[in-house]
Amino acid sequence: MDTITHSEAEWRQKLTPEQYHVLREAGTERAFAGALNDNKADGLYRCAACGNELFDSADKFESGSGWPSFTQPIRPEAVVDHSDTSHGMVRTETRCARCDSHLGHVFPDGPPPTGLRYCMNSVALDFRARKPM
Secondary structure (H helix, E strand, O other): OOOOOOOHHHHHHHOOHHHHHHHHHOOOOOOOOOOOOOOOOOEEEEEOOOOOEEEEHHHEEOOOOOOOEEOOOOOHHHEEEEEEOHHHOOEEEEEEOOOOOEEEEEEOOOOOOOOOEEEEOHHHEEEEEOOOO
16 A cells, blocks of 8 residues: 655644544544544545545444444555553554544454454544445
C-alpha cells in the first residue's frame, strides 16, 4: 500500500480542528457524541484523512461503548496496531496504515468470530453508503 505523508501544517489545513485533534494528536471524541455511532446503513468506513477503506458495515456491532465498533478491519493490512501506554493504561492503538492517522483502539472483548472490538472515533471515519445493485 502506498503511504501518504503531509506536513502537520498541511494536515491542519486539510482537516477540521476536531479531526486534527483525533487523527493527528491521538485524541478521543466524547462517547456517544460521534455522528457514526448509531449509523446502521450499508457501506464502507474510510479514513477521514486519506480515504483508505478501513471497515465494512457488515462487521459493525453495537458495543454499548459510545463509539463505532467493528469486529475486524476490511483487510488486515488496512490498519496498523501499536502498543499505547498513555493515560496510565495499556491499550492497543489502531492507526491507518496509509497515512498513520490515529483511529481508535482495539480491545479483546468483542463478539465472535474474532473476539475483537475495534473501537473507532466517528470523526476519524468517513462513511460511504454502498450503492444498490
